[in-house]
Amino acid sequence: MLTKITVGSLETNCYVLSDDETSDAVIIDPGADGDMIIEHIKQLGLKPGLILNTHGHFDHIGANAAVKDEFDIDLMIHGNDVMLLSEAKSHAAGFGFPGTPSPGPNHTFKDGETITLGSMKLTVVHTPGHTPGCVCFYKEDEALLVTGDTLFAGSVGRTDLPGGSFPTLIDSLRTKIMPFDDNVRVLPGHGPGSTIGHEKRTNPYLVELREEG
Numbered sequence: 001m002l003t004k005i006t007v008g009s010l011e012t013n014c015y016v017l018s019d020d021e022t023s024d025a026v027i028i029d030p031g032a033d034g035d036m037i038i039e040h041i042k043q044l045g046l047k048p049g050l051i052l053n054t055h056g057h058f059d060h061i062g063a064n065a066a067v068k069d070e071f072d073i074d075l076m077i078h079g080n081d082v083m084l085l086s087e088a089k090s091h092a093a094g095f096g097f098p099g100t101p102s103p104g105p106n107h108t109f110k111d112g113e114t115i116t117l118g119s120m121k122l123t124v125v126h127t128p129g130h131t132p133g134c135v136c137f138y139k140e141d142e143a144l145l146v147t148g149d150t151l152f153a154g155s156v157g158r159t160d161l162p163g164g165s166f167p168t169l170i171d172s173l174r175t176k177i178m179p180f181d182d183n184v185r186v187l188p189g190h191g192p193g194s195t196i197g198h199e200k201r202t203n204p205y206l207v208e209l210r211e212e213g
């Protein structure tokens with residue numbers, strides 16, 4: 001089962017992926033509103049086993065501490081974004097928001113790594129550009145791609161924040177996102193969902209890459 005909870009001032013999408021048989025659950029980007037996320041998980045009777053972050057920005061990690069404390073589970077993020085976890089307060093202040101720093105990760109993952117929880121398998125796809133440690137999570141059996149702030153419906157993540165790089169982002173889109181099949185569902189960090197096919201046809205950044213290829 002896939003559920004989405006939209007949290008915080010920047011309306012970040014927190015996704016909960018769970019195994020229908022065992023109720024094992026992965027929580028992706030608990031960005032804020034920890035109480036709401038915890039309540040949601042308890043109401044569904046899920047057994048949370050892992051917290052994953054698509055990247056280290058404050059609006060994606062703000063409830064890491066609350067959710068980790070409540071369920072006593074591991075936290076994972078790409079190594080390149082670990083520094084951002086402790087900088088959430090100052091980063092958020094730059095946007096005029098309070099920020100909650102995150103505890104450090106129990107594990108830092110790398111491109112291509114498979115994360116397993118019960119029978120669930122997610123592949124880490126490193127897509128730097130918005131931040132150096134941005135990743136997408138691909139669940140092959142359900143053709144789901146959680147894209148964080150790398151790819152949105154109709155747009156891509158900004159690259160003007162510290163550590164961001166537009167050429168790096170375009171390279172990630174070209175080499176990591178374009179190869180996905182059209183039927184793969186896109187679950188972005190903000191805003192509505194989409195599919196890879198729809199984005200290849202309508203997202204100006206992907207249209208341009210399709211035309212050059």
Ligand SMILES: [Zn+2]
Nearest residue numbers: 055057130149
């Ligand atoms: Zn971000």
Ligand SMILES: [Zn+2]
Nearest residue numbers: 057059149189
């Ligand atoms: Zn964001």
